[in-house]
Amino acid sequence: MDRQEIIRQLKHHKKQPYLDYRLKRKTEEFTDRLFYTLFDINTTVEENLEFLALDFNELVDLACWDTVRPCTKVWERYLAELPIILEKLNLDAEAIRDCDPASLSIEEVYMAYPGFYAIAIYRLAHFLYQEGFPMVPRLMTEYAHRQTGVDINPGAQIGNSFFIDHATGVVIGETAIIKDKVKIYQGVTLGALYVDKSLQKTKRHPTIESNVTIYANATILGGETVVGENSVIGGNAWLTSSVPPNSTVFHTPEIKIKTVSNA
Structure with missing residues (x-):
């Protein structure tokens, strides 16, 4: 089989028209920026919200294959939800600190506990799941899964002060x-x-x-x-x-x- 025939067959079997792996990479960048915006003291909230809006627009272009669905309106609702999500995450961090005798400080929970990170990304993805935003919520929680060993589907419903110890x-x-x-x-x-x-x-x-x-x-x-x-x-x-x-x-x-x- 010559090279041209190999190329022809590969193109023939490459059937998924929407399988653009930029979506995965952009989702991971968006997730990192979002996490740092909420927690890192050196990350400016005002400036980063502008970057996040641009990131989200790129995700809309890559993920929203059904043009009838109003994906572009989701960002405004998501932005309004972020303070509520952050409040819940602070309760999660406090629950971990209060329950785990090995926890030396609240800062340690935010920075070193994989269970907290997995919960954080789940909560940030859950709202987008509820909005019906395609693919991105699952890519967000799979990103956390890869880093922590914790697999939380973004559709799960989780109340306040949730604690995952050791995580994996x-x-x-x-x-x-x-x-x-x-x-x-x-x-x-x-x-x-x-x-x-x-x-x-x-x-x-x-x-x-x-x-x-x-x-x-x-x-x-x-x-x-x-x-x-x-x-x-x-x-x-x-x-x-x-x-x-x-x-x-x-x-x-x-x-x-x-x-x-x-x-």
Whole structure:
């Protein structure tokens, strides 16, 4: 096969007309600028909001393939929402500082906790998800996923003062509902019982009521599964049915120790 034939075949099979990877790169730049605008003391808010507006216009050009949808109006609503999002993120940071004995300062939480970063990018993406802005919210949370190991779908609904400790391996599905003052640890999955495209418009992921703690590597599955308030889910637990309020659920492993006598 000569070079021209290879090129012809590659072009023939390159079928996705909207697959412009500039969108991914621009979304990551927008996400970084947005995060620094909200938190970095050396980043000027007034000036950066102008840059963010320009960035967003580029995202509109790249992401809004359906010209009927008013993507250009989203920025004004998003801008008005940013103070509310920042207020929620400050509550998240305070919850992490107050709950984690290893936290030495609030500044450490903002700068060094991957769980906080993942929550921040989720909250910044969630509003755009609610607005129906295409692709960008998912690219934002996947950017955070790549950096932190935390996979939060931007469609999840998460209340105030949320705490993810250690972060790595956490998965929170699109239709999960998490209420206020919930603490989860590494490796926790809030997932679906099974995957089928026909379930796209249904609630597939669990509801976690307020003041629940979920320890490492617990798996909670199903759209009808509700963990009642003030409950504690122990490490490695596997849940596919609801738990009443004020419950403690734990997994008891069977441990067998084989010893070899001295010869």
